[in-house]
Amino acid sequence: MQTEITSAGPLLNEKGILNVRGYAKKLLPEYSRNSIKAGKLRIKEWDYYLITNNHYAVALTVADNGYMGLASASLLEFDTAKHHTATVLTAFPMGKLRMPETSKTGNVLFEHKKCHISFEITPEGRYLSCSFKDFKNGSPFTADFKLTEEPEESMVIATPFAKKKTAFYYNQKINCMRAAGKAEFEGKTYTFSPDTSFGTLDWGRGVWTYSNTWYWGSASGQLNGVPFGFNLGYGFGDTSAASENMLFYGGKAHKLDQVLFNIPKDGTGQDDFLSTWTFGSSDGRFLMTFSPILDRASCTNLLLLCSDQHQVFGRFSGTAVLDDGRTIKLQNFLGFAEKVKNRW
Numbered sequence: 001m002q003t004e005i006t007s008a009g010p011l012l013n014e015k016g017i018l019n020v021r022g023y024a025k026k027l028l029p030e031y032s033r034n035s036i037k038a039g040k041l042r043i044k045e046w047d048y049y050l051i052t053n054n055h056y057a058v059a060l061t062v063a064d065n066g067y068m069g070l071a072s073a074s075l076l077e078f079d080t081a082k083h084h085t086a087t088v089l090t091a092f093p094m095g096k097l098r099m100p101e102t103s104k105t106g107n108v109l110f111e112h113k114k115c116h117i118s119f120e121i122t123p124e125g126r127y128l129s130c131s132f133k134d135f136k137n138g139s140p141f142t143a144d145f146k147l148t149e150e151p152e153e154s155m156v157i158a159t160p161f162a163k164k165k166t167a168f169y170y171n172q173k174i175n176c177m178r179a180a181g182k183a184e185f186e187g188k189t190y191t192f193s194p195d196t197s198f199g200t201l202d203w204g205r206g207v208w209t210y211s212n213t214w215y216w217g218s219a220s221g222q223l224n225g226v227p228f229g230f231n232l233g234y235g236f237g238d239t240s241a242a243s244e245n246m247l248f249y250g251g252k253a254h255k256l257d258q259v260l261f262n263i264p265k266d267g268t269g270q271d272d273f274l275s276t277w278t279f280g281s282s283d284g285r286f287l288m289t290f291s292p293i294l295d296r297a298s299c300t301n302l303l304l305l306c307s308d309q310h311q312v313f314g315r316f317s318g319t320a321v322l323d324d325g326r327t328i329k330l331q332n333f334l335g336f337a338e339k340v341k342n343r344w
Helices: none
Strands: 022-024 043-052 056-064 068-077 082-091 108-111 115-122 125-136 139-148 155-161 164-185 188-192 198-207 211-223 226-234 246-249 252-255 259-262 277-281 286-302 305-321 327-343
Touching (some): 043 125, 043 139, 043 164, 056 125, 056 188, 068 125, 082 125, 082 286, 139 198, 198 211, 226 259, 277 305
Antiparallel strands (some): 022 155, 043 198, 056 068, 115 125, 125 139, 211 327, 226 246, 246 252, 259 277, 277 286
């Protein structure tokens, strides 16, 4: 079942329960932190930006997860399969980061003696700035980007959790924004040109249950000069009202049904993240192989709190079918797919 939300209105009712469940192509439901009927430690709010081209990428995150604030930057080099991530954590922000209640306006700022990250939204575009004093081995890292040509449509989903009525996930994924800027590290400049570089935003707000495993995949690029990308995922609560699977072509969204991530296993039965994956959709409109380049893996285990993440970057090859029946053929199209287990 795919229920489309087509009108604006409050996301939550007076009891803190979702008014609407399903997907939208624009940020129509109106999120308000004050409408949440849950403890501050349970509220999760984050902005995650990924800027890519065919050779390297930068990921920037600011999150207020109630018990923990987080600022993170990653630099990835696909030609050498090298990557590094630096993270700064703070205790119990519980709303003090003042994350915006919409992705359309408002600024995000994380200031710390070790790093600075800011996301600013203006009529001209989204400006991203980052600096880490000690990114790796005492060397600093800086990055500045401008994202423009935001597509008319994006993936928006309002998802409940079956185990708790006041738990929900409200999320927008914006693919295929043009990216311009640069990153600097260890004397090297990584230049991102808007004709070959793209930005993706993962804007998440909600109240989560304690233990979850989610799958997310995304790609942004262009085919014959036309921006094309996709968003895939499940495990973000009860998706019976709608999946978050969409194709994006020329600024328009094309809805898919369910998509399954087939991660190969090794000889011991464990996930073999660096072998070839396959993807298939229940409607037959998304059939892909995925050839990994690198696994941006991290595991933080604090007993009661744990996050085991595998964000695998690689190249997709296969076919995707638009709503009007046109078939898009991909060959070595850069993107990522991830599996994340959280106790939070």
